[in-house]
Amino acid sequence: MTDIFAGLDVVNSYASLPAAFYTRLAPQPLTSPRLLHANPEAGQLLGLSAEALATPEFLDVVSGTTPLPGGQSLAAVYSGHQFGVWAGQLGDGRAHLLGEVVSPSGNWELQLKGSGRTPYSRMGDGRAVLRSSVREYLASEAMAGLGIPTTRALALVVSDDPVYRETVETAAVVTRISPSFVRFGSFEQWYGSPENLRALLNYVVDRHYPECRQAPAGEASDEEGTILRFLQAVAVRTAHLMADWQTVGFCHGVMNTDNMSILGLTIDYGPYGFMDAFQVNHVCNHSDTQGRYAWNAQPSVAHWNLYRLASPLLGLGVDAEGMKASLRHYESAFMERYRSNLCRKLGLASWREDDEQLVDDWWQLLHTQQADFTLSFRALAEAPADPDGFVQRFTDNEAAQKWLTHYLERIDADRLAGDGHSDEAERINSMNHANPIYVLRNHLAEGAIRAATAGDASEIDTLLMLLRDPYTLRAGYEAYAAAPPEGADKLAVSCSS
Numbered sequence: 174m175t176d177i178f179a180g181l182d183v184v185n186s187y188a189s190l191p192a193a194f195y196t197r198l199a200p201q202p203l204t205s206p207r208l209l210h211a212n213p214e215a216g217q218l219l220g221l222s223a224e225a226l227a228t229p230e231f232l233d234v235v236s237g238t239t240p241l242p243g244g245q246s247l248a249a250v251y252s253g254h255q256f257g258v259w260a261g262q263l264g265d266g267r268a269h270l271l272g273e274v275v276s277p278s279g280n281w282e283l284q285l286k287g288s289g290r291t292p293y294s295r296m297g298d299g300r301a302v303l304r305s306s307v308r309e310y311l312a313s314e315a316m317a318g319l320g321i322p323t324t325r326a327l328a329l330v331v332s333d334d335p336v337y338r339e340t341v342e343t344a345a346v347v348t349r350i351s352p353s354f355v356r357f358g359s360f361e362q363w364y365g366s367p368e369n370l371r372a373l374l375n376y377v378v379d380r381h382y383p384e385c386r387q388a389p390a391g392e393a394s395d396e397e398g399t400i401l402r403f404l405q406a407v408a409v410r411t412a413h414l415m416a417d418w419q420t421v422g423f424c425h426g427v428m429n430t431d432n433m434s435i436l437g438l439t440i441d442y443g444p445y446g447f448m449d450a451f452q453v454n455h456v457c458n459h460s461d462t463q464g465r466y467a468w469n470a471q472p473s474v475a476h477w478n479l480y481r482l483a484s485p486l487l488g489l490g491v492d493a494e495g496m497k498a499s500l501r502h503y504e505s506a507f508m509e510r511y512r513s514n515l516c517r518k519l520g521l522a523s524w525r526e527d528d529e530q531l532v533d534d535w536w537q538l539l540h541t542q543q544a545d546f547t548l549s550f551r552a553l554a555e556a557p558a559d560p561d562g563f564v565q566r567f568t569d570n571e572a573a574q575k576w577l578t579h580y581l582e583r584i585d586a587d588r589l590a591g592d593g594h595s596d597e598a599e600r601i602n603s604m605n606h607a608n609p610i611y612v613l614r615n616h617l618a619e620g621a622i623r624a625a626t627a628g629d630a631s632e633i634d635t636l637l638m639l640l641r642d643p644y645t646l647r648a649g650y651e652a653y654a655a656a657p658p659e660g661a662d663k664l665a666v667s668c669s670s
């Protein structure tokens with residue numbers, strides 16, 4: 174038998190933190206686990222070949238049956254604000270960190286999700302159902318295909334073990350990989366415990382934000398200076414993530430501070446949704462009855478969450494005004510990225526002041542007509558050549574024509590100024606690389622779940638193939654590019670996973 178892990182350099186940096194940060198324990202393996210799918214792209218990041226992913230040794234590790242050679246399995250503790258309320262101590266209630274692989278592509282922590290109870294499980298059973306595991310597996314790869322920061326998925330393991338939710342479902346384990354699984358809530362855990370807080374801060378800054386130790390001229394080189402630069406850097410990454418989510422129509426669904434990555438990655442895919450019909454206040458999580466995490470609330474929620482991250486750090490003697498100044502960078506970073514994303518999506522050379530109106534009117538048009546988010550953006554590239562076709566997409570043709578007239582004038586203004594695209598073909602090509610044609614719509618994920626429940630991973634393969642390059646139209650996959658069938662908006666996704 175070959176040892177596929179022999180070539181991997183496995184370290185355990187998280188386990189070097191003080192013992193209070195985690196509990197060492199092994200995953201609880203599923204009964205008769207089967208590998209439903211492995212992701213060669215994630216394998217490659219680790220230095221594992223496609224052949225390696227098909228071996229029994231690989232299945233043993235990603236099902237939690239045997240330890241990752243050289244790894245020290247643990248569950249991490251963290252806290253968090255859930256739906257705006259302090260929830261106290263949480264932690265990896267159904268996840269196990271296996272270890273960290275040092276590879277040419279960087280350091281990657283491997284974590285199992287759905288791998289059994291831990292001291293942080295509270296009332297939970299430590300399991301994840303197949304349905305939510307397929308959704309996480311697909312979504313993280315869809316995000317990567319869109320170029321949006323995210324944790325990645327390496328493997329999806331299934332079993333016949335029953336899991337009790339609203340109905341009886343079956344258990345699955347997703348192996349996720351990420352440079353770090355530290356969350357805002359990991360810092361909140363140490364509110365009022367300066368020693369542990371400092372240990373976590375130094376760990377994260379040394380590994381992921383080393384530039385924050387360098388003081389530019391006029392800034393303090395002491396710990397306070399480092400913290401302020403760190404907060405600013407996290408604020409900027411988070412702002413960029415929010416701008417990326419907004420401009421692709423992604424709703425996370427559960428933006429609690431324990432689901433906010435310290436690296437600005439999309440993490441913890443639950444009742445998320447890529448919008449079909451656009452609604453500014455679209456809520457994808459049926460458990461979110463107040464609409465706290467609606468699409469148009471996401472940017473301000475993330476800003477609020479950054480204050481929750483900063484609050485324990487005030488305990489290290491950081492000046493409150495300095496902290497606010499650091500977090501103020503959030504808004505400008507968000508606007509800058511949001512506008513540059515929209516410029517690419519609308520085919521504009523650069524942002525002009527009155528583009529605010531053009532964009533507001535665009536959202537208004539989509540909202541009042543409940544137009545499909547993805548297809549409407551995608552149609553923009555061809556609108557100058559086929560204005561009638563564009564207008565016909567909307568139920569209120571007059572309103573669409575009015576907006577289109579302004580848009581075409583705006584495109585012309587770039588052309589007259591000699592800005593922007595060299596020619597029409599280049600403009601269309603560039604816009605089509607900013608406006609995906611395939612997104613992970615709920616009904617598409619649902620199709621993959623249905624097949625997976627019957628042991629068939631072919632839908633997962635098809636979706637991953639399309640979503641890895643979501644900008645390129647492929648013949649024979651028209652149904653995947655279409656608006657959802659009637660009734661698809663009735664699919665309910667909730668926190669229950």
Ligand code: AMP
Nearest residue numbers: 263264265266267294297298299300441
């Ligand atoms: P989430 O909002 O899904 O990210 O989870 C919030 C908290 O609940 C985290 O601490 C999870 O580890 C924990 N949790 C969620 N589902 C389960 C489960 N089935 N068993 C144990 N803990 C869970």
Ligand code: MG
Nearest residue numbers: 431432440441
């Ligand atoms: Mg979570």
